[in-house]
Amino acid sequence: MATTCITGQYGPRETMEYDVVVVGGGPAGLATAIRLKQRAAEAGTEISVCVLEKGSELGAHILSGAVMDPRALNELIPDWKERGAPLDVPVTEDRFLFLTETGARAVPDWALPDNFRNHGNYVISLARVTRWLGQQAEGLGVEIFPGFAAAEVLYRDDGSVKGVATGNMGVGKDGEPAGNFQPGMELHAKYTIFCEGARGHLGRQLSERFKLQDGADPQVYGLGIKELWEIDPSKHKPGLVIHTAGWPLDTQTYGGSFLYHIDNNQVMVGFVVGLGYTNPYLSPFEEFQRYKTHPEIRKFLEGGKRVSYGARAITAGGLVSLPKLVFPGGVLAGDDAGFLNVSRIKGSHAAIKTGMLAADAAFDAVCAGRQGDELVAYPQAFRQSWLHTELHKARNFKQWMSKGLVLGTLMVGLEQKLLRGNVPWTLRHRYRDHETLKPASQCVPIEYPRPDGKLTFDRLSSVFLSNTNHEENQPSHLTLTDPSVPIALNLRTYAGPEARFCPAGVYEFVKDAKNEDHLQINAQNCLHCKTCDIKDPSQNIVWVTPEGGGGPNYPNM
Incomplete structure (x- = not known):
């Protein structure tokens, strides 16, 4: 690693040189860094690697169900059990329920498709696993910088990616440096691996610049909302995994739930709503609160205590929505590309595997003296991997389920249970999620019950449990291309959907002194879920x- 100083927008800023820069300290990014160092040790050589993580610490922004398939971890760190990886609760039982408002029908075990079978998997806190992966990476010599957000992609004169710049600290709301100003730093690399998670800010820019989505279906998303509860020990069954479909969503709206029993008398309860929904009055947050009142769910939660809350968008397009993975000087890995297997509601194993494949391609290129070209060995290796086989078998899941619960269930059962995913047809995603809302005049408003403060809650008390905080004197990170659009279009045509699709109460329509409508953006509440960027x-x-x-x-989400 070498350092220099160059002049930026606000004066000199430090520049650091690495062989590989990894953007994002989640499972994909850390797997990339670990694999690079492993390859270097095997070859008896050195490779300089750094990881940038925008969260205050590793795991701070990690939110997932999560039931983890250890297949990729077995490949990355075969002795993970001996090293103390926090995979402590093996799955002991799978249940899948179809819910009506008051009842539930369980799918018999013999009829359960393989994608909903979790024998050999573990109920985990992905935040804890991520912190453990960080320890393994640091032990190998990876430099990790938490609290530094990659804010800008840097390019060489030939147009290839040469690295990233971190954001300036201490810029006031007026855009001018404040008293605590610190300039960002530039990190230059032979190759940059982008692992920002779903709807990555820089990944989106790279996709547009290099037209990475051309030839692929539109990417589609779901919003996952999750709470961590401490429950009555007599109701706790470590390793029990419950998934549901149906109520409270109508049969034409894609979504479902999970309730996972982890250790320490805790359960993880969550709800996923596909962001291709059509009714602008729908609120994913309120649907989640209603879900917890179902008799089959409330029986676990009543008498318990909610201890944490969070939300995050997830990619759901699958194999047909994957963009081109490589571009000059860099690649997309993990959920930045969209590798989540939505039929299994699992992505951490895919993130780790793609990080490893990207690392192998980057290591070989660096050792060959190359820089700034396309790492074509990475997508080639993916197409030959077990992950491609897995995603290929599940490629139609989201498309079928988006056609309605009844038809979707029948066709997924046919494809996944009877035909094992080996079908000659491929369904397509036709629309992006922001294109699917109907005008409010064509939809029926949804009346949601008031929260009781015991089982159901409001947004602000929920955000409090997420430990969310932003430096108040900074420019808003939630920007409007045209400030007139929220009132002229969103409110008048769609009844202000941003006030409902945001799970954190960021967007509010209020009256100003002239009794005119105004959109108030409470950026301090933002959970970084990216729903607004997707669904607006x-x-x-x-x-x-x-x-x-x-x-x-x-802490443990």
């Missing part, structure tokens, strides 16, 4: 990187 019907809301270290701070 005119794509007028653009999420940009706030100061590093801001946002949620999830």
